Amino acid sequence: MNHKQVTFVREFRGISQTALAKSIEGLSQSNLSNFEKGLSTLSEDLKQKVVDKLQFPKGFFELKINISIENKHYRKKATIRKAIVDKFENFCKILGYVVDEMSEYVEWPAFRLQPLNVEEGYTPRYIANYTRKLLRLNKSEPVANIITLLEQSGIIVYELAEDEKFDGVSFITDKGFAIIVINKNFSNDRKRFTLAHELGHILMHNEFNFPISSYRDEKWKEKEANEFAGEFLMPEEAIVNSLRNLKISDLMVLKNYWLTSMSSIIRRAFELGLINKDRYTYFAIEMSRRGYNKQEPGIVYIDNPVCFKNGYLLLKNELNYDVEDFIEIFALPKDVITDIYSFVPTLKALN
Template sequence: MFYGEKLRQLRELHGFSRNELAQKLNVSEQTIGQYENNQITPRLDIMRKLPEMFSVNMHFFNTPSFIKKDVILEGSIAYRTKDRNSRKKINNELEYLTYSKTFIDYFESFVTSNIGGFELLKQKTNEIQKNSFKISDVASFARSFYELKSNEDLMSKLEQSGITILEKDLGDTIDAYSGFTKDEKPYIVLGNFKKTAVRRNFDLAHELGHLLLHSYIVMNELTNREHTEVEMQANEFASSFLMPKLEFEKDFNSIPRKTNPDFYIKLKKKYMVSIGALEYRAYKLKLISYQENRYFWSQMTKKKYRELEPLDDTISPIKPGKVRNLLSFLLENKLITVNDLIEKFGIKLEFLIFLFDLKIDFFDKYCDKNKEVTKSKYSNVIDFEAVRNQLCR
């Protein structure tokens, strides 16, 4: 039996409309709809193309769907303005989060880890918001809660607190989005399209702001004006969180020429944010005048720093590490095997490489013990020694 629901899920997971998939398979859009609604079964030549196209096995479509249904609260997802009115985009990302959570829940079912803390942070920040309307107060508490000394550690700190951070191709116009699953698990999804390390840091802080400030808001019911206000609040949170007021004021006042972007490079190294974000923070704190602000941005344009700032091409972005580290731990300790994954879910390894943005050779060492594994810069989020201790009890 052919399960058309699984074809729809894969189509949306890969970002295809019915028409786009129809063109790839050289059939009509109506035919794709009939496949998905179980009105007709694909011809043999189509059945041979689908597994190759979606990195699944031949029998994948002959078994019921294994993903959990309705696990994501659509209204909680903080899309950027350009994406919130695109039904296709929303369906694609909901499918992506649903698939991701299904696999992550499966991986986590094998271990007990010491990851957590976000729930407590959320509770505390809710209390702060009841007594204060200042976003800066929430940001200051959050930074203290995470004991964040260097912004370079932000990715690891967020993952260690229980936020699942994923990375995927969101296109060249989308930075990131965030939201909660129905079991109240926080997720942040980052775009991987030419993102600099400092802009990624700001994206992370921006999405943390949404998770802490706006979980009670039904995002898809906001007007465009209300949505813009919510985005501005998240930006204010990120700025205050990454550049604490007193420390930043002291550092900024040591700059000899506040209108010259080149004098911001030292602060960029320290705070791991863009030169533009540094100047904007200073301007909002009234450390720089309106005239100085205008001259600064004219210099940014003249030096072509709006396109590429100094250090942007030398500081490597840190990639999310939770899922990669967890999967590595399970495979290395033989809690699961490559064959388990292939047989249980009816997928090829390329499916997981696509889903979790893994390196193309990620599974090589688990298939061929003689191969070397390339090293990359990932956050270290799982205390494997603690996990091992749990398993040995």
């Protein structure tokens, strides 16, 4: 039994060390704590009781899942309980593990984008425009089918329906597959920006490609990912003239064309120096007065992720796998298999 997997599953189930220890006769919290740290062992009887209590197949506890959820963006992170964060991030790790296991049967699209090292002088703006060239996007056109472009480029997009807790995360699986998880419940323009933001992380901040200096902390990387997203979705060369002398009445037209939010268009004008701070503040006040800071008018288009779903359908329809087959192959319990393939799951369903 891999002691790290016990911590992994316990946190996924939302059970504290104290609660788990109290529920198992003969197991103390200190013994469980030492076991999870790798400092002691448990009897075979206690191990089996832990397995039974956590309701995961025994084989899952023998795995080594080393996926790291480095790039993540939460809404009002300070107010989110650690247990919620642990559950969400462990769900993402299970998703990554499932993608890796499915790769034995499914040929995922090859990664065909080019990571570039910002520490070697490549700016987020340059990387964004270089990526647009790789994707053969016209300089003056919006990124219309953003999810399709990403999935065809070897990035699996997965939607998870949740409240305001998170925007999105990106990570690389143990076998090297890139995944972006986004919040299904957010507006399409917000999902599009999140996808571009997370793409920036994958291309600039993946330590599998090059080492990231310690001074480039989370705040720094978030700023770079936002710069990338702004240029990727709204290239300066193409949008700059439209943002001169920007007025509130211009925002809907620009939103409909670039498929981005009004607020991101205002922010883009400020970033490019086309409006000053006073004008930016005016726009913020006016957006709030009209209620646009809570819900903007207009719905922009976004396509749907299909890569992961198609992989599932291949196993289900062409190889005739049922739930019991998935349980055996992945060493995951039925509730997790059902949730991860539910299209679209919620964290609440994982309680």
